[in-house]
Amino acid sequence: RKEVEQDPGPFNVPEGATVAFNCTYSNSASQSFFWYRQDCRKEPKLLMSVYSSGNEDGRFTAQLNRASQYISLLIRDSKLSDSATYLCVVNGGSNYQLIWGAGTKLIIKP
Amino acid sequence: DAGVIQSPRHEVTEMGQEVTLRCKPISGHNSLFWYRQTMMRGLELLIYFNNNVPIDDSGMPEDRFSAKMPNASFSTLKIQPSEPRDSAVYFCASRPGTSLNNEQFFGPGTRLTVL
DSSP states (O other): OOSEEEOOOOEEEETTOOEEEEEEESOTTOOOEEEEEEOTTSOEEEEEEEOTTOEEETTEEEEEETTTTEEEEEEOSOOGGGOEEEEEEEEOSSSSOEEEOOOEEEEEEO | OOOOEEEOSEEEEOTTOOEEEEEEOOTTOOEEEEEEEETTTEEEEEEEEETTEEEEOTTOOSTTEEEEEEETTEEEEEESSOOGGGOEEEEEEEESSSOTTSOOEEOOOEEEEEO
């Protein structure tokens, strides 16, 4: 089993729709969680950290379920510019190690 | 402010040749990471430096790979000899401090093709 698992997609979603992805992780001791965004042929960039109580940043909402060891990302009112690959990232056993999911590809269609 | 700078952006070489990738982290960041990304394996950590010292090189595939950080503003990743299976995008990232919650800032990557 991979340490961080994501549905690779692609998710094909009409503009304006709401879309959600989940990510599961295997290390129950993980304490830090993130969503990064990667555009085609570009570098990953931090989208948002995920906090225990859940957090929202504009159209984006991230939630953490420790009991089931999954993280979710919800995008409301999706825009064409949201098309990208979304990487789920979880810390490993050390204070520097991040374990990266393979990413979920999102395509927003007009 | 300049972000993480990597060079070259693209490299095409023949099997057996030496390849050197370069990275300049963001000024003031004391953690530096080298990653490799492929379609098959995703993003993999190769090596982590803290204050110019290699802390974890367990991700380095084999002895053909080596990395150095002679000072706080420069790091290299060398592959010698290169093989076709080394073809990938190599990212350098830096982070301020050692807190895990600090964002990692990635450079634009070096796209390496070994023929």
